[in-house]
Amino acid sequence: MTKTITVFGATGTAGSACVEELIRLGSFNVQVLARRPGQQEKRSALAPHSADAKRGIYDRWRKSGVEVKLADVTDHAELIPALRGTDYLVSCVPINATESQYPLIWAAKEAGVERFVPSEFGAIYEFEQFWPTDTIHRAMARQKAFIRRMIEFAGLDYTIIPAGFWPEYYMLEPVMVMGDGSQLVSWSTGRDVGRIIPHVLAHPLSRNAICPVAATAYCTWDELLALRERTLGRKVERIHLGNAQWKAAYERQPMGGLKELMAIGILATEGAEGMSLFANWNKTFIPDFRGTPLDELFPNYIEPFLAQFRQQLIAAGELPAA
Ligand SMILES: NC(=O)c1ccc[n+]([C@@H]2O[C@H](COP(=O)([O-])OP(=O)(O)OC[C@H]3O[C@@H](n4cnc5c(N)ncnc54)[C@H](OP(=O)(O)O)[C@@H]3O)[C@@H](O)[C@H]2O)c1
Numbered sequence: 001m002t003k004t005i006t007v008f009g010a011t012g013t014a015g016s017a018c019v020e021e022l023i024r025l026g027s028f029n030v031q032v033l034a035r036r037p038g039q040q041e042k043r044s045a046l047a048p049h050s051a052d053a054k055r056g057i058y059d060r061w062r063k064s065g066v067e068v069k070l071a072d073v074t075d076h077a078e079l080i081p082a083l084r085g086t087d088y089l090v091s092c093v094p095i096n097a098t099e100s101q102y103p104l105i106w107a108a109k110e111a112g113v114e115r116f117v118p119s120e121f122g123a124i125y126e127f128e129q130f131w132p133t134d135t136i137h138r139a140m141a142r143q144k145a146f147i148r149r150m151i152e153f154a155g156l157d158y159t160i161i162p163a164g165f166w167p168e169y170y171m172l173e174p175v176m177v178m179g180d181g182s183q184l185v186s187w188s189t190g191r192d193v194g195r196i197i198p199h200v201l202a203h204p205l206s207r208n209a210i211c212p213v214a215a216t217a218y219c220t221w222d223e224l225l226a227l228r229e230r231t232l233g234r235k236v237e238r239i240h241l242g243n244a245q246w247k248a249a250y251e252r253q254p255m256g257g258l259k260e261l262m263a264i265g266i267l268a269t270e271g272a273e274g275m276s277l278f279a280n281w282n283k284t285f286i287p288d289f290r291g292t293p294l295d296e297l298f299p300n301y302i303e304p305f306l307a308q309f310r311q312q313l314i315a316a317g318e319l320p321a322a
Pocket residue numbers: 008009010011012013014015033034035040041042043044045046049092093094095097100119120121122123163164165166167169190
């Protein structure tokens with residue numbers, strides 16, 4: 001029987017790409033759990049969507065057969081009926097709304113949902129939660145690992161999808177390379193993360209499993225930056241930072257999005273030898289999945305994202321105006 005997937009956080013970067021890929025594939029019934037207008041709006045980095053923009057997105061999806069269910073997502077009395085009939089619940093909430101998943105777990109259990117896919121899509125948090133240095137990112141990793149335990153405690157199946165680095169977040173110049181640039185890293189753009197989710201879920205080995213993907217590329221920092229230089233036709237400014245330098249940069253940086261990135265620098269340069277945070281699950285299990293070609297990625301996706309990201313950081317006072 002065709003499974004029904006409900007996407008939460010659906011208008012976000014990963015969420016919207018997931019819905020669009022589900023529509024394209026046509027192999028699942030697709031639902032969206034939409035938050036009532038007026039509920040607190042957050043984004044991982046970019047400016048929130050307006051209510052009108054969201055209405056436009058929902059209307060487009062409805063025309064493709066998606067059922068959009070509106071609910072007060074803090075209230076189990078509305079959440080439980082909204083989730084009835086869902087087999088897989090995919091959460092794509094932003095990094096700063098990780099805690100919004102707690103009421104969802106309870107409601108999913110009560111509604112008879114089979115599997116919960118929490119909003120992860122970064123490092124392997126089962127490792128990072130025990131990293132020696134306490135940072136804001138490790139605190140978030142601990143919560144994400146805790147949420148996975150809540151899902152198990154509720155008796156739901158889970159699929160955990162670490163996705164490595166979203167390259168669009170790490171390319172502001174000078175690029176701060178984590179380590180000497182020669183280590184293999186999983187790269188997944190936010191859109192490729194969303195696109196790969198249905199493919200991972202369609203694989204039988206994704207049930208109660210951690211499936212760390214490299215949805216866009218599996219290559220070193222040096223290789224990725226060499227490609228960026230080729231596509232832009234110019235040199236990309238960069239600096240290489242080791243663990244002590246990331247720690248110093250983190251200490252100096254006031255709270256905000258850039259501090260989060262500094263914390264990720266500490267994480268990436270602090271792992272024990274052989275305890276890689278990255279992997280390439282899709283190469284083995286879904287070899288036919290294709291991420292965005294790298295030569296399209298920089299001009300069409302990463303550079304436009306960086307322009308918006310830079311504006312957000314300037315507006316937040318984290319970067320000086322040029
Ligand atoms: N590894 C990396 O480098 C990296 C980078 C970025 C993000 N990530 C991870 O990827 C995941 C998804 O991030 P994203 O950037 O795709 O998110 P995003 O685009 O910022 O998602 C925002 C969407 O989440 C929903 N939302 C907003 N406020 C909410 C709230 N208070 N409570 C619940 N939902 C809310 C909204 O959708 P609706 O209104 O439709 O519900 C909104 O459109 C996160 O877990 C994040 O940690 C990883």
